[in-house]
Amino acid sequence: MHSPTGSVAALSSAAATMFSVGIIFLGYWGIHEASPWHIADVLVVALALTGFACLGLVPWVATRPVESDTSDAGMRVARRLFVAGMSGIWLAVALSLLT
Template identity: 35%
Template sequence: MLNAVSSLQALGSAAASIFSSVAVLFGYWAFHLPKPWTKADFLLAALPSVSLVLFGAAFWLAMGLDPRNSHVVIHTVRRLFLGGVLFTCLGIALITMNLH
């Protein structure tokens, strides 16, 4: 990659955007669940929570890096972003199956 700094900025802004979308989805899902929550509901709540942590870490690392040393950490940021996307997709799939 010729310019790793641009890639980090793009990953950081994408992580922040998806972070807010997951937070909205999680809030919507949590308010529409019948009370009291079951153990499966708490497990489903853990998936978006993990993805929020991964996206937050990706954003924090991507925006806080020194551009001269960005090649060292870019793979970590990419893996955190991918992990956040995977946990989000898994959470959406399981939440959708649970709602029906």
């Protein structure tokens, strides 16, 4: 099944927006503070960086060549990467609020 027109641009811009939200979160959270880190702090950063990696790969995966024009394989993988990246960022935010 073919993706709707504009779905690559929409998914890529959504990934860029979530990437920006994650960067703003890390800046506000205080990743550069001089206090010693705890295990929860390392977990927050690991979740955020994993989310950034997934979100950064979304445009590349969504625009890669596929077998045929009707194949939707790249978009399916890109959607899963978007959900994984978004989940990583929001889990990092939630964990930082709980600790």
